[in-house]
Amino acid sequence: MGFWDVIGIMFSFVMFAAYLLVLFLVVRDLFSDSPRPGWVKALWILAVLLFPLLGCLAYVLFYGQQMVIRESARRGPARDDVADYRRSANVDPAERIAAAKKLLDDGTITSEEFQLLKAKALG
Structure with a gap:
């Protein structure tokens, strides 16, 4: 060959x-x-x-x-989903908790939802 x-x-x-x-x-x-x-x-x-x-x-x-x-x-x-994930992955957990706390203070979410968002941000 x-x-x-x-x-x-x-x-x-x-x-x-x-x-x-x-x-x-x-x-x-x-x-x-x-x-x-x-x-x-x-x-x-x-x-x-x-x-x-x-x-x-x-x-x-x-x-x-x-x-x-x-x-x-x-x-x-x-x-779009990948871009959203990348944006959310770069957010500081403290910022996420602060945003959730603001929603809790405004009455938009309940305390159970705040705890859930806090747990997601931390872990």
Whole structure:
């Protein structure tokens, strides 16, 4: 086995892995698109199974922009949750307890809720 044979095998492997990635992205997008009727999804699945490369390419050409929009909509709330967690993780426990004490003094929360927030801040 020569050098170019090894390069050819590696190239084939990378192309197959890229195809599988696109295939899984297309199938995931098909099932996550709720407004699309079931029979249209079935036709796309059939097209992707019967004509793998052509079916995936056609789906990405027809629905590529919508795939990006749906993906960003799925990732948006998760990204916001991570940002909120990072902001809350950087807050000093004393500040959290002081904020909870202010809420208790204003009558917004009960003393049980204050104790719960205090325990969360400390531990």
